[in-house]
Amino acid sequence: METATEGQKLEFKNFENKPTALVAGGAGFLGSYLCEALIAQGFNVLCVDNLARSSKKNIEKLLSFPNFFFWEEDINRAGFTISPNVKITHIFHLASVEEYLSSNNLSLETLLVNSIGTKNLLDVAVQKKAKFIFVSSSEVFRGAFSQKNLSIYFGKEAGTTHLTFGEAKRFSETLAAEYFNKFDLPVVIVRIKDPYGPKMNLSSDNIVSKSISQAIKGKIEIIGDGLRVANPTFVTDIIFGIVKAAIKGEKGEIFNLISRERCTERALAEHLKKLFGGVEVVYKEQKELDLPESPLILDDAQGKLNWDPKVPLDDGLVQTVNFYKVGGTENKEEKNVPSNPIVPPVELTGKKGFDKNFLRNLFLGAILVLFLWATAVPIITSAASYYLGNKNFNSALEELKQDKTDNAVAHAEKAENFYKRSQESLQNISWLLTATNLKGTLQQTSNYLFLAETLSRAVNFESKSIGNINDASSADGEKLKEDLKKAIENITEADKNIDVASTISIDARKLPAFLNKDYQTLQEKRQTLESLSETINSNLESTQ
Template sequence: MHKGRTLVTGGAGFIGSHLCEQLLARGNEVLCVDNFYTGTRKNVQHLLANPRFELMRHDVCFPLYVEVDQIYNLACPASPVHYQFDPVQTTKTSVHGAINMLGLAKRVKAKILQASTSEVYGDPTVHPQPESYWGNINPIGPRSCYDEGKRCAETLFFDYRRQHNLNIKVARIFNTYGPRMHPNDGRVVSNFVMQALGNDDITIYGDGNQTRSFCYVDDLVDGLIRLMETPDDITGPINLGNPGEFTIRQLAETIIELTGSSSRLVSRPLPQDDPRQRQPDLGRANSILGWQPTTRLRDGLALVIDYFRSLQAEELPSKPLMKIVSNCA
């Protein structure tokens, strides 16, 4: 088990904060770096008293000079609402961020993991999606800043491996949910739960028959750590997600049931390039990492609902930060 100094970029974000928490529990020193564009200090507030935890405000679009022996590169807005708000900056974060973190890893001889995404598969024509599938991407659409930015980051990681023999790992993360999601980030789980708790209409884009696979954050973090701890010759990419496939309509109906909401389902037009299906092939994760998710969707949703209910007791923004544009997380 690794117990050195670990850098987590995007560490004050939803997934990053859970990763920092688990690394500390395993005895690591953790340097959490975030520019707080979508992450918040509140997500890591409970970690600040830990002497092995350090929080630094920094944008990965600029070089970082620190001493670490492993790097988890999670920095990038991940919900359509956030990454489409400033698409040029989104691409810069993926590409410049990868270059800067790879440069750091090369200088200090650190092992580095890239948090890539199932979005590299685009609107897939192969189902479920294995890592060998090259994807079906629109390179000039409204989602391209994120999809192509992450694809370019993967390219950079493998070129640094080939050119500089860098010790890299690439994880392709599928839809993930859990406590510390932003209530107004436009992701389908947070969107539906907040609408249900307010007894508001639940907005379904398209006919609601498009499918997603939802992975609880603790399961995902376990997969990331397992991948980081594999031998140097294992690079990935490796899919991390939950193979249980649900339609958007099924998700909405389950959330209405769990919240006891009086919300109704209403339809809106499907956004451009919204994928119809998304489900990971976990063959590599099973065989290489010995990993598979264990949290049932209903159990995970109950924890998210409890979290958002606790937020309602505090001051929430009265309006979403930006227009909700998609059912895709």
């Protein structure tokens, strides 16, 4: 422990002026998205995870960021603490946040993480005077029904893990409240329900993950009439709410980050059947009664945080399904990859007295060529991709202003892909920039490219929305309604990307000189997109 925390202290020195977040469960589904969001917000992030039910693959893209640190550790361990030299401003507790996994062992772990683990994190929060954000679940509302279901605590019925999870979260909330009362600890609680999205854990027993898991296998089995209700909430909406609660939430507040969009198990199966194609939906007799639906409180976050889910269910399912269609996996064991390639020995043959200097020069020359290849190629690729991204972005924006929506969409998609490619190439030389004390430049350039990528998506969705409005102008009846609905959905997505762009923190002083002017221009383009969005929204409101 001491070695790990001392190492973290040395790395954090260059970022002491930034807020520092400890994310427990940071390599999990929700935790990995939260780490990405906090990095984009300019936080230092210490990700703590024992990898029992998560995967390091979820955070592999973050490992090269200079202000991201991964620590494989169990928060349940006796004596868990953080070195006094490491400054922590926020603690996010997302360990065991994914709902009621079916394994009995994981049910026990759920209780331990939400008791011992929570206490350990609360003690660290008191020591560091850090804000404590606990991610809970709507399952706590089931407490009113627990007295009617005590008989199944010692059974093997499916409801047992539901009760385990709900009671564990209720205990954690109560424990956090006691620390709030006793130590005046700034505690904020957020509750979620039915989270879903790419990288979700398909072993979870909630309606959404179970249905997607079965759809992948080609057969969805529905027990009973299929009228169980879910409130699927897309992962990025949840994360946006958690970050808002951490920054704007007052101590002692509770926020329910739950979508108002309800969906029955039957309707969800039909959605997935259309998306996957060739999926069979089978109904089976229900032999056991379900636990009663828990009551929900949905107004706190909307009022206090001005939070509302932006991603409609159809769009979220498309993104999730596409992730698994192209081979996305969850919780696979990571294979041990040797740090150096294993090369079979090569036997040199030749005449006696072979010139050793020639061999040495040949070897040094080969190393030089490899070094130039490893550095020059990524730099050239990143620069070329950035140039092409700018070219397509500018074309898309001009075409958007001229109502050439189809061309604008095509160029915006190309711009987004080129900016992504530029970021990937830049990360390939992160080791070189780190070694030459250019970590800050690397971070700010990555943030800049992410900003450009996000604004490209905004142009894409605004162009689609205007195209839908143009189509609606010559339509009537159901076609008119459908076009206007699509226009609203697309401008909502555009607004979401503009909102994300406004939260990306960039220190222009650390950008390469040639990007400084481009950064100012990009900010002006963001303002242009905001203005266009307001006009589009105004036009759509007039049609209502």
